[in-house]
Amino acid sequence: MASPVVQLPDAQLRPLLAAYDASVRERRWNTLLFGLCLVVAVALSSVSAEVSLGKLFGNIGNFTSYIGRLFHLESGAPVWTDPVEWYWGLARWLRLLAETLLMAYVGTALGAIGAFFLCFLAAANVSPRPWLRLAVRRFCELCRTVPELVFALMFVIAFGLGPMAGVLAVAIHTLGALGKLFAEVVENIDMKPVEGITATGAHWTTAMRYGALPQTLSNFVSYTLLRFEINVRGATVMGFVGAGGIGMDLVEAIRKFYYSDVSAILLLIVITVSVIDTLTGVVRHRLIGLEERR
Amino acid sequence: MALRMSVDMAAIRARHPHHFGGSGRSRQLAVATGVAAALLLLFGMGQLGFFGGTFLAGLGKLGEIAGLMLPPDPGDWAHVRLYLLSLVETVAIALLGTLAAAVLAGPLALLAAKNVMTARIMHFLARRSLDTIRSVDILIWALIWINVVGLGPFAGVLAIMTSDIGNFGKLFSEAIEAADRKPREGIVAAGGGAVLGIRFGILPEVFPVLASQVLYFFESNTRSATIIGIVGAGGLGLHLAEAIRTLELQQASFIILTILIAVAAIDVVSNQLRFALIGRRGRLA
Numbered sequence: 030m031a032s033p034v035v036q037l038p039d040a041q042l043r044p045l046l047a048a049y050d051a052s053v054r055e056r057r058w059n060t061l062l063f064g065l066c067l068v069v070a071v072a073l074s075s076v077s078a079e080v081s082l083g084k085l086f087g088n089i090g091n092f093t094s095y096i097g098r099l100f101h102l103e104s105g106a107p108v109w110t111d112p113v114e115w116y117w118g119l120a121r122w123l124r125l126l127a128e129t130l131l132m133a134y135v136g137t138a139l140g141a142i143g144a145f146f147l148c149f150l151a152a153a154n155v156s157p158r159p160w161l162r163l164a165v166r167r168f169c170e171l172c173r174t175v176p177e178l179v180f181a182l183m184f185v186i187a188f189g190l191g192p193m194a195g196v197l198a199v200a201i202h203t204l205g206a207l208g209k210l211f212a213e214v215v216e217n218i219d220m221k222p223v224e225g226i227t228a229t230g231a232h233w234t235t236a237m238r239y240g241a242l243p244q245t246l247s248n249f250v251s252y253t254l255l256r257f258e259i260n261v262r263g264a265t266v267m268g269f270v271g272a273g274g275i276g277m278d279l280v281e282a283i284r285k286f287y288y289s290d291v292s293a294i295l296l297l298i299v300i301t302v303s304v305i306d307t308l309t310g311v312v313r314h315r316l317i318g319l320e321e322r323r
Numbered sequence: 324m325a326l327r328m329s330v331d332m333a334a335i336r337a338r339h340p341h342h343f344g345g346s347g348r349s350r351q352l353a354v355a356t357g358v359a360a361a362l363l364l365l366f367g368m369g370q371l372g373f374f375g376g377t378f379l380a381g382l383g384k385l386g387e388i389a390g391l392m393l394p395p396d397p398g399d400w401a402h403v404r405l406y407l408l409s410l411v412e413t414v415a416i417a418l419l420g421t422l423a424a425a426v427l428a429g430p431l432a433l434l435a436a437k438n439v440m441t442a443r444i445m446h447f448l449a450r451r452s453l454d455t456i457r458s459v460d461i462l463i464w465a466l467i468w469i470n471v472v473g474l475g476p477f478a479g480v481l482a483i484m485t486s487d488i489g490n491f492g493k494l495f496s497e498a499i500e501a502a503d504r505k506p507r508e509g510i511v512a513a514g515g516g517a518v519l520g521i522r523f524g525i526l527p528e529v530f531p532v533l534a535s536q537v538l539y540f541f542e543s544n545t546r547s548a549t550i551i552g553i554v555g556a557g558g559l560g561l562h563l564a565e566a567i568r569t570l571e572l573q574q575a576s577f578i579i580l581t582i583l584i585a586v587a588a589i590d591v592v593s594n595q596l597r598f599a600l601i602g603r604r605g606r607l608a
Binding site: 067070071073077078079080081084088089095128132134135138139174175182183184186187188189191192193262263269270280283284295298299302306 | 360363364367368370371372373377378381382384385388411412414415416418419422454455458459460462463466467468470471472473475476477479480481546547549550553554557563564567568570575579582583586587
């Protein structure tokens with residue numbers, strides 16, 4: 030059976046094949062080397078992080094039984110047989126949940142307002158002074174690299190136990206994160222309106238207000254909503270360090286082994302977070318739609 | 324020399340009505356939303372006690388604390404050694420957690436990707452369970468795992484792994500859904516099975532994207548790993564929380580500085596790695 034494929038003569042084919050083999054071999058070696066490095070890194074890390082698979086598999090029964098116990102009441106009955114007993118603290122938890130949401134909202138709003146004023150100073154294309162831009166950038170970096178909870182720990186000392194410390198921690202972190210994102214939005218604008226307004230002799234603030242702001246506002250709102258989603262999640266654990274919200278009750282329930290309370294609160298959190306995610310998702314998609322129609 | 328012309332606004336308004344009118348209703352809606360948001364902010368601040376004296380008093384105290392934190396000072400060399408060891412532990416926790424999550428999230432992401440998992444119900448279930456995992460914060464996972472494997476860094480590894488399975492599952496499945504379906508169709512048409520279709524039709528295309536996401540999360544997990552110590556799951560966070568609570572503020576600021584430097588270093592390294600990965604394979608795509 031004659032093959033329809035035209036074959037090169039052997040002499041011509043051999044160097045080509047050799048070159049192909051060499052390039053494949055090189056790639057294989059690279060991959061192997063990278064894999065080896067990774068294995069060594071994992072091995073060293075496992076020593077440092079006290080990984081013991083034996084303990085994991087020996088105690089994995091604990092995990093499943095823990096999850097199981099979460100869904101049983103003190104009396105031993107499954108939680109869904111007696112929802113009233115399961116959610117005995119509903120009024121208190123809903124109040125704490127509302128406080129958590131309010132913390133996330135106020136924190137996001139304050140952070141976004143701060144970021145809004147900083148971003149025009151931090152954007153390379155419109156910043157009035159280079160040194161100011163650098164200073165604002167570094168400040169935002171500091172605000173978002175230090176974890177929220179660390180700020181919360183310090184604010185708890187200054188402002189006392191309670192939601193205010195949590196709000197401020199959320200706000201500072203949001204300021205850092207949104208400051209960077211907002212500045213990037215401003216860097217991507219069309220400069221012509223800004224130049225036009227500056228050419229009329231207008232002050233920098235006027236140029237920003239009428240030249241830059243209209244192009245950026247919908248993106249600002251969209252990023253703020255995204256951040257709000259993240260902050261709702263973050264606010265649920267602020268209570269772990271005494272900074273308000275539902276985290277306080279949750280950490281107490283986990284530490285004191287009130288199993289059914291843990292599952293009740295976790296379920297409330299999961300539902301709230303997914304409702305918020307869906308709502309902000311809808312609004313954000315509409316905003317993106319508005320942007321595209323323009 | 325007053326060259327300023329008096330501008331006849333009414334005439335301009337009459338000539339270009341579409342520039343002035345706005346789109347009446349949507350503008351009113353936007354203003355109303357803005358006002359409502361501002362009112363809610365004021366209400367919230369009132370509820371959370373911002374308008375009492377505590378806020379101003381706290382600000383003064385905060386200034387005092389900031390003053391006490393300077394200059395950063397670890398105390399003695401024994402502390403430096405302890406902190407550096409914990410720093411290594413923190414990075415190790417982040418590395419192992421991220422890698423384990425990436426390995427475990429791969430198959431889950433295939434289940435949650437619309438174009439691979441055609442059975443709608445499976446796809447829906449996978450998505451919902453990933454969402455549920457994601458909506459529980461990493462600290463909560465850490466507390467749960469502490470109950471299983473005890474206090475220590477291993478619980479931290481497992482916590483990062485669990486919470487990242489949710490994140491990776493979502494991101495990976497989105498990357499897979501965005502992949503071009505032609506290579507896979509070609510392989511299936513040539514007689515390759517579903518597994519071969521995924522291995523040679525999807526994986527080469529999405530691998531650089533996935534790898535860069537894993538690197539990005541390694542960075543952000545280094546940050547997370549510094550806080551899970553606060554609940555006792557290993558790493559620098561334990562020492563940090565202790566230093567802040569016992570008001571050893573100079574030590575606390577030293578630890579924070581260490582974290583900042585470590586995160587910046589990892590940022591640089593992983594950027595280089597990401598560049599190498601995308602640069603090498605991105606050209607083919």
